[in-house]
Amino acid sequence: MSIMVSIPAGVLANQQTASTVASNLSNVISQTSASINQTATQIDCSLAPSFSGFGFGSGSGGSGSGPSFVFGGGSASGRSGFTPGQFGGGTVTGQFGGGAFNGGQSSPMNESLYTDINSTISGVAVVEPILQASEGQNVTTTLSFNGYTRDITRLDVEYTIEGIPLTASLVDNYPILPTNITAGSNLQAGDSGVVLLSENNSAYFGAGVGDAITILNQTFTVAGIYSPSSVSDTQTLYMNLSDAQAITNNTGYITSLTVFAQNSDVVSQVATSISSVHPELTVTTDQDRLNQLQTLQSTYNTELANAQASDSQTYSTAVEEIIVVVAATSLIVLFVMLYTVRERTKEIGTLKAIGFSNLTVMGQFMLEGILLSMIAGVVGIVIGSIAAPTLSALLLPSVGIGSRSATGAVIVSGTTRISGLSVATLSPELILLAFGAAILLGTLGSLYPAWRAAKIRPAEAMKYE
């Protein structure tokens, strides 16, 4: 019976996971919409294809293990609010399920080839060359779902370096650095040998303001720590472009350019000019980004709809399960209590002979039945909280759909880890619900046996076997 009680607990736990997924996705969607309005005059240029969206990605390239260093591409995370290129495309051989990004890896580009943008293209206010690189471990995992198995090798990013030119004209006038400094100070124009860490970086390096940290054999001093404003730059640390180029052995090379137009009216004209002068570049404007983010948003909306569908599917499965379990548990209580009443006929007869009313006897046995199911409930909750994930995965394949979305949610909420398939936990509400169900079951199952007890003739007390 305890096991039985634990089943709906497991189902409900998964249902809750699914609804958490839904709410996480909603958050990301609103964040995305907000970031659409933030960018104004920004144009991103890189050699990489831009963000390619959800689904099964295919890529080629390295596999294996050991530290790996990958150039990330895409737009600068601090400003756009979203960096598709978190996972180095070169190491990704396949992505499973919704939510992992087959992000564009940027090829390093020769910085000197693009100095003309500033001088020859009209309408340009300033150019910000960027070098972005990530360090992490190549991790190969095997995921299975509905009978399919797939090996995924991906870069488990530990931190991402973003090198930007710390010139006064850029630092003082353009939003190229994070603004929410929680400790120490922001990078200043002319800084070198110092870094600005995210809170996650700070934890990863175990370093605070003023501490020295070593990145690729070079020592840096932590100038400050920022709190990420968007979900995507939780692992990005900032340093001077020349420092970044030096430590990654890429002097003279960058991974992308951000061009700021003089005003929003000339943005598309500037973008067209850049494209015509440098056809090899992928040029992304505010408008493009808007479209991109809208695509992203609609992808999220689809994903959200899926999550909600699986949510409600899981929910209806849970409801069905609960009905079955309520019935089954009531039956078990019924039979146990009927047996008890039969075994204790003489005792019940005695109680009635010494003056207990039918009602009192009935109440006594109701209470016993409820107590019985409450004990079962407690045991069920304990077993349920230990075994719910396993149980639900084993017993309820539909839960897997919710869990797949859960995986997506884990990624979109900014963690770089693709978590395991199912993370079912029991919340206090669920425990209360299970307990309430147990009491209900007890009451239902005890009703008839208690009535039978009340009907026992008091003369049974006199029987001698």
Added chain:
Amino acid sequence: MSKPVLQIEKLSKSYSLGKRNVPALSNLSLTVNAGEFVAIMGPSGSGKTTLLNVIGCLDKPTSGQVLLDGIDVSKLPENQLYKIRRDKMGFVFQTFNLLPYLNARENVELPMEGRIKSKSERKKRASELLAMVGLSGREGHRPQRLSAGEQQRVAIARALANNPAIVLADEPTGNLDSQNKQEIIKLLANLNITQGTTIIMVTHDGQAAHHTERMLLLKDGKIINEKQGTHLMKKNHTCPHCGSSIQMSDDTCPTCKKPIYSSDEPFSA
């Protein structure tokens, strides 16, 4: 001198076994006065238990009248009968019928639950009753830790809990060895004298029957014979053999040296 506490008029009781009608009591009349100690004897199947059940409101008569303390209980519905059982009756069973998961004191408290609101008052009275049956200090013991004789003492204390008008005992010594038989019968006799408790006891044991003051012989659902028990004499402090004065505690007459209780079967054929 005493007023009747039980008046049975033309009582008949039959059970239906399928289509068959099994008569258990037929046209039986009996009056018992307050303070009497009555033994009911008779062969197996003669209707002794049935009679106790009807008197104790555990079963309904088929016809006839049963007046308890002047109340005609033969027509009362179950939702009133339980109060009669609780307030006017005390039951002592052959198999003791204590609740195994309750200790001695809690068992004695049971019948008081519907009557005495205060838990401490119930506890106090239960302890007093246990002391009265010689079990002080054993309040916390569960039935399994008590001997058969001690369990029956607890059952007697429980029967006395609500100061019943009648104590009904169905073969109370039937499951006891001879030593315990003696002690239980003396306890009942003593309660009858000191507390004035009216006791109707079914017994197969002639020796036990001699300890009462009235012995009834039941056969085929009818009372066919009645004899005086020795207890009446003892109540009057007179030796049944020589008529000289005796004490309650005496087993043999201090004057004529004869055993006070006969060991003869009272209704030998």
